[in-house]
Amino acid sequence: MPSMSWLKPTDKKQAKWVYHHVRRTYPKIFELLNSNFWSEASFCSDLKTKSDSLWPDRYERAVILKKIRNAWEVEKGRAKRGTKPLTIQMNPDIKQNFAEQAKFHRFTQAEFLEELLLNYQNRQTSEHEREVLEENSKLRSEIDSLKEQLRAHNNQTGEKVESKQNKPAIEHSAIKRVIEDHLPSGIKQPPGGG
Incomplete structure (x- = not known):
């Protein structure tokens, strides 16, 4: 399983971004996680702890989690440079x-x-x-x-x-x-x- 250490539910900006990104990009996963949703932070915690059950195929899970992480890195880079897509x-x-x-x-x-x-x-x-x-x-x-x-x-x-x-x-x-x-x-x- 790829490391999820990059995902910090306590980071409000990251939690908000991940919540909206998953909602937009992976709507079925969003629906599964959103049933227990109390906050964006709890959504990220659930994503982190339940990723094995959300994507049973470990290769698919690795690819999707890598895509989410890469998208977050791009977003951080844009924020740092002050650019927008x-x-x-x-x-x-x-x-x-x-x-x-x-x-x-x-x-x-x-x-x-x-x-x-x-x-x-x-x-x-x-x-x-x-x-x-x-x-x-x-x-x-x-x-x-x-x-x-x-x-x-x-x-x-x-x-x-x-x-x-x-x-x-x-x-x-x-x-x-x-x-x-x-x-x-x-x-x-x-x-x-x-």
């Missing part, structure tokens, strides 16, 4: 192609599907980033065009403003030259006067 229906040709591609790239089918999804997501992100960059480039071009139009407009209106603003500066420099020409060279200009 996924069941999908595929066209047989596509499924075959998918399996071959996964094998060729040395991935499990789950890893290959994850890789495909990540690559798809990255491509979507890259396409979105490219679209954003293109939109930004168009906006920059539009902004540059508007700036140029504004400069041209300011240059037209600015010449009028500058000519009014520069007029006092031109008059000031002309006055300064006249004064300098007429002042004797020995007289100093007052501070800030020049």
